[in-house]
Amino acid sequence: MSKKDLKNRKTLLYTIKKLSKLAKDFSTKKNNEKIFVCKKCGKANHLEDLKKNLFICSQCSSYFPLTGIDRFDMLLDKGYRVIDYNSKKTNPINFPNYRNKKEDEKTEAVKIARGKILGNSVLVASLINTYMLGSLGTYVGEEITKMIEEAEKKQLPIVIISLSGGARMQEGIFSLMQMAKISSALYSFGEKGGLYISLLTNPTMGGVSASFAAQGDYNIGEPGALIGFAGPRVIKETLREKIPDNFQKAENLENFGFLDMIIERKNQREIIGKILRMHRSKYGRL
Ligand SMILES: [Zn+2]
Missing domain, CATH: 3.90.226.10 (2-enoyl-CoA Hydratase; Chain A, domain 1)
Incomplete structure (x- = not known):
């Protein structure tokens, strides 16, 4: 496998991992509940949790607006x-x-x-x-x-x-x-x-x-x-x-x-x- 192929494979695996994690987070979504996805780590944060946490991602601590x-x-x-x-x-x-x-x-x-x-x-x-x-x-x-x-x-x-x-x-x-x-x-x-x-x-x-x-x-x-x-x-x-x-x-x-x-x-x-x-x-x- 060439270096380029290996890199592509790594990127693909990373995307799949990220998406499956998101899907898992979204599966817990309740009716009409707003969810915000962290741009840095991909973690889905519920609005209510975000409010309690001063709009800071609970996983990577990056700031939401x-x-x-x-x-x-x-x-x-x-x-x-x-x-x-x-x-x-x-x-x-x-x-x-x-x-x-x-x-x-x-x-x-x-x-x-x-x-x-x-x-x-x-x-x-x-x-x-x-x-x-x-x-x-x-x-x-x-x-x-x-x-x-x-x-x-x-x-x-x-x-x-x-x-x-x-x-x-x-x-x-x-x-x-x-x-x-x-x-x-x-x-x-x-x-x-x-x-x-x-x-x-x-x-x-x-x-x-x-x-x-x-x-x-x-x-x-x-x-x-x-x-x-x-x-x-x-x-x-x-x-x-x-x-x-x-x-x-x-x-x-x-x-x-x-x-x-x-x-x-x-x-x-x-x-x-x-x-x-x-x-x-x-x-x-x-
Ligand atoms: Zn985050």
């Missing part, structure tokens, strides 16, 4: 309120087949909550990966800007949880303008002593990583998160060079000083709560 209400439940004290500022959902360059979806009425790529973390009042924005990969469009830009303006007015600290593919190409230049709009609101907020904690989760890319996600007073990463501008595949194909395994990974970015720290999900509530408390006397006091 955690956004919106689930993120608020993990981070905030009970009794928080989900709010919005009634920003318009527009199609500024009349991009074909954009904004025709029924889901537009109910949702968009950001959710905002007003609440407390360990008793410290805070405004939190969380990008939603299930809506156009958390991309930054005019609605998202407006909502986040209005949240920062409210925080400035009421002297509250803010937390923005990024999980985004970048600027929304369906909105062209209007999408890119949101980067400047949010950055300038953050500048004014910071000038008056406002505290901004940025939590960068997997993935934080493009225009989001190049603007507000990197502007926190604290830039905190989740373990293993991919954070960068262009994706590794694009860079690899453009440069035609081998890219290191840890390229654009949170751990590597922490070594270079781009991130201040990496915090595991189970510790985020406590550590962010402590940071808020530490700054409480100067800003964010109720």
